[in-house]
Amino acid sequence: METTTRPLRIAAAVELASLIVLLSNLATAHWPAVSSAMGPVHGCAYLFVIIATVRRPGAGGQVKxxxxxxxxxxxLVLRRLSAPARG
Incomplete structure (x- = not known):
């Protein structure tokens, strides 16, 4: 059974983009509305990445x-999972 990395790719992109928005907002205007909207998005994407990695068959301790x-x-997880096995 082949497991797809598409949900993990989407969550990783959302996690990074939301973090960039949060840090940019913090460094510039610091609008509370942006923080309250993007904070939960970032948190959910972060948790999704962790859970998807832990549940992935073949993900070793370093990847987790x-x-x-x-x-x-x-x-980094996606990069490690797509790398050819060293042996």
Whole structure:
């Protein structure tokens, strides 16, 4: 059974984009509406990346730890999962 990485790719992109929006808002105008809208989006995407990585068959301990890095963890997981097996 082949497991697809599409949901993980989407969640990783949303996680990174929402973090960029949150940090940009913090560095510039700091509008509370942006923070209250994007904060939960980022949190949900972050948790989705972690859960999807942990549930993925063949994801080793290092890959699971990479998923815990906020913002780029999902992208690092995807990169590690698509890399050819070293052996």
């Amino acid at each position: 730890l990479l998923s815990l890095i906020p913002g780029i963890g999902g992208l």
